Structures are given as structure tokens and as C-alpha cells.
Amino acid sequence: PRPIELLESALEETKSERAKIEVKGAVVHWYKCDLRTQDNKALHLASEKAKEKGVPLIAMYIISPQDFEAHLTAPVRVDFILRNLQVLKEDLGKLDIPLHVETVEKRKAIPGRVLELLKEWDASHLFANTEYEVDELRREAKLVHSLLDNDISFEVTPDTCVVSPGELSSGTGKQYSVYSPWYRAWVAYVHSHPDVLDLFGPPSKNPPVARERFSQIFESTTIPSAPANKSITPEEKKRFKSLWPAGEHEAHSRLQRFCTERIKAYADNRNFPSETATSSLSAHYAAGTLSARTAIHTARSHNTSKSLNAGIQGIQTWISEVAWRDFYKHVLAHWPYVCMNKPFKPEYTNINWEYDDANFTAWCTGQTGYPIVDAAMRQLNHMGYMHNRCRMITASFLAKHLLIDWRMGEKYFMEHLIDGDFASNNGGWGFSASTGVDPQPYFRIFNPLLQSEKFDGAGTYIRKWVPELEGVEGKAVHDPYERGAGKVVEKRGYPRPVVVHKESRERCLARYKEGLGRE
Ligand code: FAD
Helix, strand or coil: CCHHHHHHHHHHHHHHHHHHCCCCCEEEEEECCCCCCCCCHHHHHHHHHHHHHCCCEEEEEEECHHHHHHCCCCHHHHHHHHHHHHHHHHHHHHCCCCEEEEECCCHHHHHHHHHHHHHHCCEEEEEEECCCCHHHHHHHHHHHHHHHHCCCEEEEECCCCCCCCCCCCCCCCCCCCCHHHHHHHHHHHHHHCHHHHCCCCCCCCCCCHHHHHCHHHHHHCCCCCCCHHHCCCHHHHHHHHHHCCCCHHHHHHHHHHHHHHCHHHHHHHCCCCCCCCCCCCHHHHHHCCCCHHHHHHHHHHCCCCCCCCCCCHHHHHHHHHHHHHHHHHHHHHHCHHHHHCCCCCHHHCCCCCECCHHHHHHHHHCCCCCHHHHHHHHHHHHHCCCCHHHHHHHHHHHHHHCCECHHHHHHHHHHHCCCCCHHHHHHHHHHHHCCCCCCCCCCCCCCHHHHHHHHCCCCHHHHHHCHHHCCCCHHHHHCCCCCCCHHHHHHCCCCCCCCCHHHHHHHHHHHHHHHHCCC
16 A cells, blocks of 8 residues: 555544544644644644643654655755744744654654653644655554554644645546646636635634643753754855745745735746746745645635636636645655655656766756856755746756756755755656656757746846856857857856757757667
């Protein structure tokens, strides 16, 4: 069985036993990638359960450096998570809900430690939202049983997607592996189940006894600094803090600003990286400071139609982008082998990749001599973020122009993105390298120069991130060595292109054909 099925059956098999468990001294919500108080399903359910018997609700977050390592979590993302935890602690504190934060060195030790804590707090009920990564699903499935052996009910509930994996299947009962029909089914599902866009209220205030009984958590919990393997410099700390203010209030005001100021023009402007046209909310979904449900609910309230695929075009397009996130979670849940370094399309397993260190380093550091690629990689390295169009250009360039194993790029992105999310990142890389679910056909190879001219015509984005090209005028900014600015930029240390587009294209087509065993 797939890991998602393991969890589902663990919950189903234990349902009646768990229902018999009486509420004891406390109810616990286990925070993971859902660092918010608003519209958080498991937190809401935990709060309702605690209220039923008038016992305190405790919130818990466990940091495991090994977890961060296993998920290739970027230092910028770890920093963001820790800052979000600080805001969360304050928000929960206003409701007299203690937040216990603890570092557990080994991932394997987490279930044991969770049990110890629950016993220490005399807690009978644990709640968490489902995460779709394989190890987490397996761990939660086991934990449902082992906690029940200790008379504790563990409820794991789907929350992160608007339409949860497993809800949609095609007419023939198969799982969708193409986005467009899946999206039509997704929209139809939301229209026929309008309650999926109902928001969950924040938790209730704890009874007064909570402050006294759990004074130790209130008083002694501090948010730790990043583990040594994920630390950042003071300069980076300052920069990330100002680029990415933390907390759910910030996420909500970003969403509101986007919906009032930019969403209507989203369809027209979203592909231009020099414009401030997209929502920049992905970091918040990844940390869970904003739910996709709230985002779509709010966007819809700005539309002229209640329907998700009618009314203002910008709003429709934006909603369909947020749905990509659901789509890739659906892919991860149903084809969990994508988590195991395998391409979604097995026939792409035999491509003979280059493992050229110099080219890989040039790509990582923004020194390929292709200005649009270099600008994008430098944006990533500086901000922990890259515009979607540029993610496609750089991913395609690595896999197709440099013929470097896309998994090296996928890993690099995860190690540097503030919004690093396994499912979306893996999906984006599979799309760009043509190895994934519903990908670009392999013979469609982005021409970085044409992409650059089309989406950064004036070169504003390039000049912002590649100072060596400041002052290079006109179209030369896209290709300085071929367009008469070679001498100037060479003096400033800007590299010559590491590959020639036409040759790389031919080499890529030949190599993909060979890997696929095609003539
Ligand atoms: P907006 O344009 O405002 O879009 C709204 C939301 O829709 C985004 O916040 C995001 O949640 C979702 N979304 C939009 N496009 C996609 C998409 N193609 N796939 C999945 N969700 C999407 N997104 C991540 O959140 N984490 C990643 O690790 C990630 N890695 C990527 C890697 C590659 C190679 C590619 C091509 C795309 C990747 N994306 C990833 C998707 C996309 O680039 C980002 O979600 C988007 O750029 C975030 O900016 P925004 O919030 O302003 O997006």
C-alpha cells in the first residue's frame, strides 16, 4: 500500500476505539507546516475537543535537525520557520495556549518523545494536519496505533490542500496525471462541495487553569536559534527579516494587498519578473502561515462571480495557479516514488546526464554567461526566492542546455528556497526537464535568449541582479558578447556563455532520444 493508504487505514481501523477515549487532562495540537492560528483544521478540531471538557489545549512543535537535513530545508527557510514560531508563540499566548518547542536531535526519536510529552501533560488526544511526504505518512500511520496502545487518540486530518489527494479520480476511476482535466475536476468538486472553502475559526481561549498548570511551558519555552547545519550570518538574518517579515498577520496583509492592488492584472503581468505582479505568498504556504483555502476564499470574494472559472480573468488565473500546488501534492500522494529520486516517467531513467562540476558551479553562482539565467540564480541566492518564469528558464537550462541531472538542480533549489516544498519543486523540475508528470515535451527546449527578450525585454530584471551589465544598452543586455558589449562586460568580469545555444539544443535532443531509445 501507498503511505497515504497506510495512514488512512490506520485511522479507519482505530476510529471506533479512538472515539471511546475520554478526554483527560489536556488536548494537544502538533504543529508542523501549519504555523498559524487562523483556518487551521487540526488546531480547530483540537480546540473544540478541549472545549468539550473544559481542559487546556497545548501546542507543540518539534525541531529535528535531521528533519531539516532530510527535507533539504534551506537555511533561509529554517530562519523563516523560527521567526514564525516566535509570532505564533505570542499569538497563542494571547489565548493562554502554551507553545512547547523542543529540539530532538534524531528523527527516529520523535515518536517516543511525543508519547513522553503527552503522558507528562496527561493528554488523551493529539491532533495534527496531514503531510504528504512518505516518511511523515509512515510515521503518523504507526503512531496512530502506538498511541492508541497508550490510550491516546491521534487524529491526523487533511488540511493543506483545498481538495485533498484522493478526492478526485477520473471517470474510469484512475488517478489524474494531466493537469487540465484534473483542474476541471478540481473546480467542479469545489463547486459541488462549497464547504471546502469554509474557513476554520481560531482556537478558543484556554480556561484560566492553563496558565497555572502549564506555567513551566509558558515561562521556559524560548524559540531556539537555527541548528548549526542551517545557520546564517547576521547580515543574512537582517536581510531575510526585512525581505520576508514573518507571521500569519503579515501573510494576511500580503494577501489583502495583492487582492486589492494586483490580482486583476495577474493574468497579463505574472510572467514578467521585473514586475511586482505575483503574490509572493509561497513562503507562507510552505511555512503554513497561510492556508490555500483562505487564499482562494479571499480571492473569490474579490471576483464578480462566485464561480472559480468565471468573472475577472486575473482572479481565475491566480486560483488556477494556487491549484497547481494541490495538483503536485496529489501527485506526491499517489506516486510516492517521486520522493525517491525517481522520475515520474520511468522511461526517462536512462538519460545519460553530464556531471560537469564547472558548469554546475557556474549555474549555481549565476556565472553561465546567459544574463537571464544568471540574474535568476543570483536572485535565488540573495533572496531565497525566484520568479516562476525564471524557475522554468533556469531549470530547463540546467537539464537541457547543460544536460546536468535535474535532481542536482532540484536539490539546489530546495537548499536555497524560502518556499521550498518537495511536491511543487519536484513537480516544477519534472515539468522543466520533461521527466515529470504532465511535462513540457522533451523536444521543447527553451531558448534562453528568446525567453529573455520576451519576458525581460527592457532588461530591467537582468540589470538589477547582474551589476556587470549595468549600463549595457538595448538588446545587448540579453547577449552582450554577440551584440557588441563584449569588451565592456569582459572587463567587468562577466563570463562568456558556457555553452552555445544551438549546439546544446542539438546535443540535448540527441541525448534525450538516445535515453528514450528513440530513433
Ligand atoms: P503566484 O504567482 O502568486 O502564485 C500563487 C501561488 O500558486 C503560489 O504561491 C504557489 O503556491 C502556487 N503556484 C504557482 N505556480 C505554481 C507551480 N508551478 N507549481 C506549484 N504551485 C504553484 N513553488 C513552491 O511553492 N515551492 C517550491 O519549492 C517550488 N519550486 C519550483 C521549482 C521549479 C523548477 C518551478 C518551475 C516552479 C516551482 N515552484 C515552487 C512554483 C512557483 O514557481 C512558485 O510557487 C511561485 O513562483 C511562487 O511565487 P508567488 O507566491 O508570487 O506565486
